[in-house]
Amino acid sequence: MTLRLLVVLATLPILRITAQPAPEHPFGTLREQAAIRQRWLQARLEHNLPGVMRAHGVDMWILAMREYNEDPVFPALVSPTTFAARRRTIYVFFDRGPAGGVERLALGGSSQGGLYQAMQDIESAPDGRPRELWGKAQWDFLGRVVRDRNPKAIAVNISHEHNFADGLSAGEWEQMREALGSDLTDRIVRNERLAIDYLSLRVPDMLPTFRRMQELAHEIIATAFSNAVITPGVTRTDDVVWWMRQRLADLGLDTWFHTSVDIQRRGVVMRDSTSPVIQRGDVLHCDFGVTALGQNTDTQHMGYVLRDGETAPPAGLVAALAASNRLQDIAMAEMRPGRTGNEALAATLERMRAAGIDGTVYSHPVGDYGHAAGPLIGLWDRQDGVPGRGDVPILPGTWFSIELQAATPVPEWDGQRVRSMQEEDAAIDVEGEVTWVLRRQTSYHLVR
Numbered sequence: 001m002t003l004r005l006l007v008v009l010a011t012l013p014i015l016r017i018t019a020q021p022a023p024e025h026p027f028g029t030l031r032e033q034a035a036i037r038q039r040w041l042q043a044r045l046e047h048n049l050p051g052v053m054r055a056h057g058v059d060m061w062i063l064a065m066r067e068y069n070e071d072p073v074f075p076a077l078v079s080p081t082t083f084a085a086r087r088r089t090i091y092v093f094f095d096r097g098p099a100g101g102v103e104r105l106a107l108g109g110s111s112q113g114g115l116y117q118a119m120q121d122i123e124s125a126p127d128g129r130p131r132e133l134w135g136k137a138q139w140d141f142l143g144r145v146v147r148d149r150n151p152k153a154i155a156v157n158i159s160h161e162h163n164f165a166d167g168l169s170a171g172e173w174e175q176m177r178e179a180l181g182s183d184l185t186d187r188i189v190r191n192e193r194l195a196i197d198y199l200s201l202r203v204p205d206m207l208p209t210f211r212r213m214q215e216l217a218h219e220i221i222a223t224a225f226s227n228a229v230i231t232p233g234v235t236r237t238d239d240v241v242w243w244m245r246q247r248l249a250d251l252g253l254d255t256w257f258h259t260s261v262d263i264q265r266r267g268v269v270m271r272d273s274t275s276p277v278i279q280r281g282d283v284l285h286c287d288f289g290v291t292a293l294g295q296n297t298d299t300q301h302m303g304y305v306l307r308d309g310e311t312a313p314p315a316g317l318v319a320a321l322a323a324s325n326r327l328q329d330i331a332m333a334e335m336r337p338g339r340t341g342n343e344a345l346a347a348t349l350e351r352m353r354a355a356g357i358d359g360t361v362y363s364h365p366v367g368d369y370g371h372a373a374g375p376l377i378g379l380w381d382r383q384d385g386v387p388g389r390g391d392v393p394i395l396p397g398t399w400f401s402i403e404l405q406a407a408t409p410v411p412e413w414d415g416q417r418v419r420s421m422q423e424e425d426a427a428i429d430v431e432g433e434v435t436w437v438l439r440r441q442t443s444y445h446l447v448r
Contacts, residue, residue: 060151071167161388225303225445316410341375
């Protein structure tokens with residue numbers, strides 16, 4: 001080593017490697033999460049699926065899809081290590097009766113950790129591995145599988161009303177009909193409830209994880225709507241939005257929609273404001289979702305920025321939040337299993353008006369998707385009911401996002417109406433009782 005090189009090395013700064021804090025894993029490592037999700041999948045296939053098929057009088061259900069054009073039910077049918085359909089994957093579920101159970105066949109793709117019988121061509125590829133079923137051979141094989149089992153009713157996912165029950169593409173449908181022939185095609189039924197109910201129904205083991213997801217949502221919102229994030233007169237609403245998004249990313253989590261934060265301000269119309277600066281006296285509102293382990297939460301909370309000298313929100317604002325809490329009570333009381341979403345909506349609105357509350361209800365199922373499968377209980381612009389999607393009955397063993405708003409005149413704001421927009425996730429147990437997954441907001445988050 002030359003003298004010049006030694007001199008250069010001596011002048012370089014010393015790199016000190018310090019220990020980095022361990023990453024936070026609120027739900028364990030990815031491997032641990034995958035094991036949990038696989039356990040859920042097994043329970044859904046072994047317990048929920050047979051019950052759904054028998055409830056609707058279907059002894060065979062066929063789902064056919066291609067890579068990157070998967071059926072909406074696909075994520076609830078496969079292991080967490082399966083990200084897409086394999087070339088073409090055709091799942092066949094055949095009910096052999098209570099004693100024989102539901103046969104689960106995968107024509108293309110893997111066994112999903114032993115939960116399916118993976119059907120492959122008996123010939124081998126040049127490297128000795130089983131040849132992947134492909135093209136017309138795959139459809140011909142489906143025809144043989146179905147004829148061998150001779151089902152009475154064959155369900156497929158085609159629907160004009162329900163997005164979750166309309167996963168069979170036109171191309172797959174045309175090839176399926178050709179493969180089955182006219183005799184079997186005549187047995188095909190479009191039973192929308194198979195996909196809807198299978199996606200809707202939870203298994204008990206899911207609830208503790210979903211409750212922890214709710215805890216994280218509440219924790220992140222509480223910090224976002226505090227002086228830890230907001231400096232009145234400086235912080236903009238977009239600053240809060242991106243803090244919340246970044247906090248999720250730092251936890252290794254995701255969301256299913258972009259977070260929103262908006263403001264109501266005394267004497268000012270804020271509807272067209274873009275990322276305004278948060279000021280003292282503002283009412284804050286956020287819409288926030290957490291995605292983890294293939295499940296999704298949906299939460300809306302309210303906040304208030306105290307004015308100088310205030311220690312609590314004005315009484316009129318407290319009354320506004322109480323009005324939306326009262327509407328939550330009414331909505332949950334009317335969400336009775338067996339009722340359709342439209343029936344629950346009508347009963348809720350009747351009681352709401354009798355109570356003198358000016359509000360709207362637009363609640364929806366939550367779970368595998370944020371706006372998940374199951375009955376809609378209103379839309380913000382459809383308070384007279386939602387044809388089709390509101391006609392689905394409420395089922396025990398499902399989760400709902402109780403989403404609504406109540407508008408209340410606030411005396412301290414010269415009678416200006418303040419909308420208290422709230423959203424919390426609730427679970428309907430197998431007995432039909434509706435309870436909050438965690439808890440609801442009953443007081444404002446305060447920025448001091």
